[in-house]
Amino acid sequence: MSALTLRAVSKRYGTVIACDGVDLDIDPGEIHGLLGENGAGKSTLMRILFGLETRDAGTVLRDGEPVRIAGPQDAAALGLGMVHQHFSLIDPLPVWENIILGDTGRIRRAAARAEILAIARRYGLPIDPLAIVGTLSAGERQRVELIKCLRRDPGVLILDEPTSVLTRAESAELFAVLRRVVRSERRAVVLISHKLAEITAATDRVTVLRRGRVVFRSATRDTDVVELARQMVGRDVSLGAEAAALGLLPTGPGTVPDVARQPAMRLRGLVVRPFLNGVDLDVRPGEITGLYGAEGNGQTVLGDVLSGLVVPDTGIVELGGVPVALKRPGALHRAGLGIVPEDRHRAGVVLDLSVAANLVMKDPVVNRRRLRRTAERLAEEFGIVGASLDAPLRTLSGGNQQRVVLARELSAHTKVLVVAQPSHGLDVGAAEDLYARLRSCARDGVAVLLISTEIEEVLGLTDRIAVIASGRIAGELRTADATTERLGLLVGGVAR
Amino acid sequence: MSLAGDIETVLFSGVRLAAPLAFAACGEYLAERAGTLNISVEAMMLGAAFGAVAVAGLTGSGLAGLLAGILIGALIGLVHGVLAHGLTVNTFVVGLVLNALVLGLTSYLIATATPLSRPPERWPLLSLLVIIPSTWWLVDRSRWGLELRAAGENPQAAAMTGIRVNLRRRQALLWCGALSGLGGAYLAVGEVGSFNQNMTAGRGYLVIAAVIFGGWRLARTLVGCALFGLADALRLALPALGVTVNSQLLISAPYLLALLAMLLFASRHNQPHALGRPSPRSGV
Secondary structure, three states: OOOEEEEEEEEEEOOEEEEEEEEEEEOOOOEEEEEOOOOOOHHHHHHHHOOOOOOOEEEEEEOOEEOOOOOHHHHHHOOEEEEOOOOOOOOOOEHHHHHHOOOOOOOOHHHHHHHHHHHHHHHOOOOOOOOEHHHOOHHHHHHHHHHHHHOOOOOEEEEEOOOOOOOHHHHHHHHHHHHHHHHOOOOEEEEEEOOHHHHHHHOOEEEEEEOOEEEEEEEHHHOOHHHHHHHHHOOOOOOOHHHHHOOOOOOOOOOOOOOOOOOOEEEEEEEEOOOEEEEEEEEOOOOEEEEEOOOOOOHHHHHHHHHOOOOOOEEEEEEOOEEOOOOOOOHHHHOOEEEEOOOHHHHHOOOOOEHHHHHHOOOOOOOHHHHHHHHHHHHHHOOOOOOOOOOEHHHOOHHHHHHHHHHHHOOOOOOEEEEEOOOOOOOHHHHHHHHHHHHHHHHOOOEEEEEEOOHHHHHHHOOEEEEEEOOEEEEEEEHHHOOHHHHHHHHOOOOO | OOHHHHHHHHHHHHHHHHHHHHHHHHHHHHHHHOOOOOOOHHHHHHHHHHHHHHHHHHHOOHHHHHHHHHHHHHHHHHHHHHHHHOOOOOHHHHHHHHHHHHHHHHHHOHHHOOOOOOOOOOHHHHHHHHHHHHHHHHHHOOHHHHHHHHHHHOHHHHHHOOOOHHHHHHHHHHHHHHHHHHHHHHHHHHHHOOOOOOOOOOHHHHHHHHHHHOOOOHHHHHHHHHHHHHHHHHHHHHHHOOOOOOHHHHHOHHHHHHHHHHHHHOOOOOOOOOOOOOOOHHHO
């Protein structure tokens, strides 16, 4: 009997159909992949299962019995556990308080901590129960989520895009835990993802959603990435940038870099204690340079320095051979640096301002008509599709928001473009489009620095890769010479 | 009078003037940890002061007056909670309206609260010895408090975990109302012995300032209350000590001190992240 069954579940928001008669069977002892692009209805389906949304039609059965789920407490009582896409942890609280949040009854501090340690040991998820969650790395936070979930002994464990912020090693660790949960404890696992490589490597069965409908289901071993990609996108997917976007293996080197050219941007001895310990890096025009490394090794702070949010303790940033006065706000921008920041909601855009306002925000002109024309031209040029230029930016999809930032940062005098984790939260189509634009930028002679934790992205897109570890550049190599193993060693600080 | 005697007098009256602030601050601290920047604390104190004098005069019992104050404070907390965390009216608008409403109502009904013929009763001060530790325990040790803090820090995540964020916030406001009511009632029945128009005169705002001054920590919040109480006592004592300063100007002394103290000492480090932000819809 299936552990969890969905029969003809539908949900619409206004005129948009998020889920359209979805049937799904999840068996105990299997990892079931749920594959689909952003907006395919995966997350809506899971929100329904957790009582965070009410379904318009259909039934949900748990072990064959129809059930009613009015809220997260009901879902928990039915043995449904969820590890959320956007972490549902509360930063200022310690690990143990986060984990027992949602329980009932008196708090027993010592017992709770001991229990957490026991679970952590059993699943090989080392964690300090007293650590404040806000100080943990993405991988550690996910461990906390997992422990929180497993502690309630769920029959069905649902993971929503669990690896989107994890490094390779952390992802591997996660899948090892999942396999154990499935094989030896006979739980059912639903793995929601848009990464094909992950689905084919980790799951037993796979269901593909497209525009709210189930379009394909198969045992994972009877299908392959090409078939899955076609089903997910709804058309044939070529190799190259798209393959990289889909998380397939890279397809050889890009353009041949011209090393003789003067760097457009030089970083020399950048120190921001304790995050950056002397970063030296050159970014050349016409090239895409990748800065690869596991999360939490200083790349976020480097991005903040290049955004002008953080002034380094020491060190210089040279643009076109001229050092930039980093203490002066906007100096980097005026010197020709464009930046697409890591967390665009935090530092890239103002969600409640209009699309047009976001597009021209850095423009010194205050003439409304001219700003309007600029905004219209950029929207056209960068293919920004949405309700209207006057609608709040919030109403655009992630991909279109990202295009707004890119359009604004790429003005005529931009010599260096820094993009940090650009594909986070984008679906395949949007990521493909972004990659194509970055490539064409480089072809036009812009020096592009790609800060990324996604190895496929770095290998598939760059000409040269610098690896950052513990706030230093651990090594630099041409992408043509790079292999996953060599990069892995550098990331781990093993080799130079 | 000797200098030592003067100092003693000022200190003693400082403690007494700080007490109403301390009661209310325990409540406001808890409400803010749950995510409500509750400015109707002024209304809670003023309404309670009025109700306490009216009921104490009617029944002849100070205790009945205090209880009436607690009830009125809690009632205002309930109204605030339902409007702000049930009907999702902006919490600041609710607070401002309640403050104006209570000021108007108590001024209109002022004849009902005749001055008391009995001496002030200071014994309710002792209840602080219970209220302060239990507020700490509730917030930092109980499951209810953990859920309050979760609601104040990240309502979305709390709702995901199955916590009824708005319910918790309403409950926190109820507690805040009861304690602020006790503070206002104590001011009227325990210290002054009568009700005057606008007798709290912004003490509610001082309480909010104390919580901010305390950086959302209970102990430091109470230090803030003591400081403001002392400034108030000094203001009252200065004329008697022979120092002549414009009295209108002197009235503002505690508020100026509050401003200065916050400038120098306040830290936002511990500020609840979702303070003053309504909970998302799913978090009913």
